[in-house]
Amino acid sequence: MATKRSILIGRIVSTVCLTLLALVWVIPIIWALGASFKPDLYTDADRLFPLPENFTWANYSYLLFNGDYPVLRWILNSFIVASISTVLYLIVVSFAAYALVFVDFRFKNLIFNLVLASMMVPGIVTFIPMYNLMDSFGWAGAADWTYFLSLIFPGLGGVFGLFLIRSFFLNIPKELVESCKVDGCNNFQIFFRVILPIGKSAIFVAAIFAFLGNWNDFMWPQQMSIGVQMFSPELLTLPVGLAKLSGSKTGDVAPLAGAVLSAIPVMLVYIFSQKYIIDGVSRSGIK
Amino acid sequence: MRDLSFEQRIEAQKRSSKMRSVASRYSTALLFFGPYLFFFSLFFLYPLIRGFVDSFFFWNFGDSISDMRFVGWQNYQNILFSNPDFPLAHEWFTTGLGHTVLFVILTVPFLIVIPLIIALLLNKKPWGEGFFRALFFLPNVLSVATVCLIFKYVFNTSMGLVRTLPYQSEETAAWTVLVITTLWWTVGNNMVILNAGLKQVDKSLYEAATIDGCGQFKQVFYITLPQIGNQILICTITTVIASFNVYGQSALITNGGPFESTMMFIQRVLQFKNNPSAGTGGAGVANAMCILFSLIIIAISIIQLIISRDRSGSPRKRRIIKKKSKEAI
Structure with missing residues (x-):
């Protein structure tokens, strides 16, 4: 009985700790994603996502259709x-x-x-x-x-x-x-x-x-x-x-949109083959 | 043939068929393994040997072989002892290596301890275990360019997410940013390896320890860590090697600055190739630098292996233990 309770406590404590840590890991990604929809870095600088009236696809359309990059x-x-x-x-x-x-x-x-x-x-x-x-x-x-x-x-x-x-x-x-x-x-x-x-x-x-x-x-x-x-x-x-x-004018967030675009293909690969990737890495450590 | 007895004829036939089978085995080996061996030789062995040979020559990028001049140990002397005729060799080697070593010292402990903590937490069977593991591993699959681009903005001093680290003007801030970026990017790799190791630990050990009144934290130090010693060793060796090879982070985030204080070894080597101000004869010096660099890394790996061998006893002792455990099964 006592061990069962200690296992449960272990599950709760580890879930809480990992959730906090996971936030640290996720926030940079969320922030970058949010900022890529801002007109520039100075707008809504203290928010993760821009306000609806400031939300823009301009960075993505610039990268995809302008032809500079x-x-x-x-x-x-x-x-x-x-x-x-x-x-x-x-x-x-x-x-x-x-x-x-x-x-x-x-x-x-x-x-x-x-x-x-x-x-x-x-x-x-x-x-x-x-x-x-x-x-x-x-x-x-x-x-x-x-x-x-x-x-x-x-x-x-x-x-x-x-x-x-x-x-x-x-x-x-x-x-x-x-x-x-x-x-x-x-x-x-x-x-x-x-x-x-x-x-x-x-x-x-x-x-x-x-x-x-x-x-x-x-x-x-x-x-x-x-x-x-x-x-x-x-x-x-x-x-x-x-x-x-990455080397364009200050405050321009188009590069962040580029980072997001570049991450999409690998993310797709990762989502569909996550199990195999993690399996492969763990095998490299056993042997 | 007519003189041979029946047995002799059988014998001869056996021998020839054996020879034929040996020949066929070797032709198969050549067909199957040959292509890989070709690429491995062309893209690893040849460059390795060539790099070693070239390190004894005075030459520049774009030179033909006839332009190369044999200078013996001169390049190595220039690197190890300051030579007023070629001061950059010594300067770039020592500062580049120094910064790389500092990077190794700053990152490796974190890259073992943080993954270990996450792996231990995952081993407590939290809800969403698979999700957490996948999440912490995720940055690993991103390209260094993507990661550095994101963190350049995250640490933007005027409008970023974290504005207190002026990495373009202050040394400590630059190092902090490089270390944090590297941790965020690569922690997942060791976490997965250590987590796989933890899963292999025999559960009965914990049960026995609990019965003997051994607390949770004590169990970590007396059971868990010794049991996954092998994985920790593998992680340490691979992480040290990986950290020695740091290039992208400092090239993309700090560009070696401020005031060349984060200029890594690999950047220095590339400068000999790409930067005309490096002077003539730089290619041979760069070769020699690389040879010394790899000797250092190989030496460190071997030392780590020896230390681990001492820990688990001599190879003979381990064989005996293995044999005994097999018999027990």
């Missing part, structure tokens, strides 16, 4: 780049994970440990040679769409998706693959007909992470797009475009 184009660019790179990455990585789990070859574990160790190395170390490599391909600093290639390909050497899919494949019994082989299937047939259908969920989780990672990446596209930033800003991806947006 092609936010919709940026969203489209980000979407194209992130989608292509995600699809390519998944193809490369799920084949690799299959080989790592179901095919025996020499130095397999050594190679995988080497790949894992690469996570410890900070990205900036490879940045300068990578920049030069992209430069020699003619991708870096190009003032046309070819610079997209520099945003799509370098991610294909990434580790996280491989790690995630491999750890899922490890749970598939090897006897399954062996019995398929006895039945006369080759590796491609086993991969496409048996392993992929089983591993769908893991591949989906890896897809979300690959997509969000590419969509949100900032430093690399910023450095790759220096030529584009100057000559054809409509080719920028969203985060780099947003960074340019």
Whole structure:
């Protein structure tokens, strides 16, 4: 009886504490959303939302239709780049994970440990040679769409998706693959007909992470797009475009509307795949 | 063939089929793993090695290989000891690294403790547990550009939500804003990892402790924290690495200011590339800076791993414990 009561008290106390904390987390978002509907930052500055008579869509229509800042184009660019790179990455990585789990070859574990160790190395170390490599391909600093290639390909050497899919494949019994082989299937047939259908969920989780990672990446596209930033800003991806947006006249809240617009696509992804994302993150901590 | 006995022929056939199967295994491995290995080598191994080699050369961005001049340890000497011919190397390395280390010190403790508190609260089964977890994780999926843009306005000194932190003119205010923004953005990640760890803790431990008269707070310190030691370690290592790699927040919110007091290491490296006033030979220096930087990070990660190993005993001891627990099952 006493323990039941203490559990109930625990539930009440934790709910109250978390509600207070959640407010701290939510208020910046609500405030930004509200301010994006104000004509400028000075109107109704002490309210979360503007008064009805001051409410305006002007910031959004400015961003969407004026053409000074092609936010919709940026969203489209980000979407194209992130989608292509995600699809390519998944193809490369799920084949690799299959080989790592179901095919025996020499130095397999050594190679995988080497790949894992690469996570410890900070990205900036490879940045300068990578920049030069992209430069020699003619991708870096190009003032046309070819610079997209520099945003799509370098991610294909990434580790996280491989790690995630491999750890899922490890749970598939090897006897399954062996019995398929006895039945006369080759590796491609086993991969496409048996392993992929089983591993769908893991591949989906890896897809979300690959997509969000590419969509949100900032430093690399910023450095790759220096030529584009100057000559054809409509080719920028969203985060780099947003960074340019923030530097206009004081009190102008159009950039906040940009921030809200930029958050909508990821929010949609998050709402529909929240369970998978959180599951993927918690798996990265167990192992 | 005619001279071979029946057994020998069988043997030979076995051997050749074994060889064929080895060959097919390796061709499959090459087909399946080859593409990834190619991209990993091209986009990680090659740049890593190339960066190391280039750090021993005097060169500039845009140089061809023939323009590069081997200078041995000169770049490293310029970085570690002030050289009047190239003062920026030492200055930018020490200040950039200093600011980054300060950022790590300011953020990492909060990024462990706050997620831990939230995870512990979530573990008390509040109403709306899933909602709270999803909410605290939400900022994580936003881009650094979105987050920084929002917080630039939130901390706007004249008309923002919080007007008491003049981050464009005062150092402490700038640091506070950077830390708060980072916390708001990334707390959810560790919260999810720690929360998953808490769910794995054996409930009977708590029951036993309650029977022995151990209070709620004592249970946290004597049962919960030791039980999720592994997750705390993983969080600490990944958070330290992530905080060392800070770039977006200081680039977008404070732009390294005021008076370059929040200029991070990565910004300094990029300055060698993008800022002509960095002087000639900057590319080699930037390479060497990065190599030193990654050595520091790898060393810190290894030290953390060693400390954790001491805590849980030697690997041999752990194997024995594992074996025993298996037998017990």
